[in-house]
Amino acid sequence: MKDIARQRMSISVETMDLLNNQIKMEAHASASYLAMASWCDQNAFTQSAAFFYNQSVEERSHMMKIFQFVNDCGGSAMSPAVGETNHDFSSLEEVFETALEQEIQVTKSIHNIVNECKKNNDYNVENFLQWFIVEQLEEEKTMRDILDMFDLIGRDGIALKMIDERVTISEGEGETE
């Protein structure tokens, strides 16, 4: 009996499911950043808005990277449905806190997949995800650096304006591609 399944697909179906979940997560993150960009735009934080528009594009590029990888491996990548996205924030600080929390969840999910790949000797996927591990470190650092500015500069009107102006610098640091 020929090994037709293995000839057709080089990852396990369970790994494929995990990667499809990650695709969904990245799509949700992209939509979430778009909501944050909209909030920043509406509240006159123009640099932060630009930062989140850029983040949204970046998350989508991550999603596409995984999407194409699943199909390249002979799997079946599923176009994700994005559910409800939060558009309500009480402050600029809350926006960045939410962004950091989101990045932490993405990091945990990536680590979980790598962990499963190690258990199942899935070397291809483990190698592929190394790029995401480094990327997530950078993403979390970017958000943390911005949140640190609230402690350093303050949370009143002029301080928020100064933070917003400095977010542009962080945007450059967050660039990966």
Add this chain to the structure above:
Amino acid sequence: MVLVYKSQFYALYQNDAERCYYLDFGHKTVKFSFCQLLALRHKINSISITSHFDASMNKHGFEVLTLCNKSHLFVFNTLEILDLNQLIQQSLLAVGISIPHNAVACVY
């Protein structure tokens, strides 16, 4: 053709020469490529079995599935869906593309 797995109602066969699979539904046999088999798995996994036990969500307990890029249309009852799910799971294990014991955790 080689039998991959036989469940209570259905059986999956592999055809080496055509590099494809045949799923015997009892009254009808359908040819599946590997991708189409993955698509069937996705459709079955997307079904909420609990809705079959809630009259407000699925009054008659039936599922209508189109298979192989809408080439076939099937109506399944609850038991048949459960059996088909088992057939797909066990078949993927048998052909070595699924991890035994299904010990994969998902964080999402």
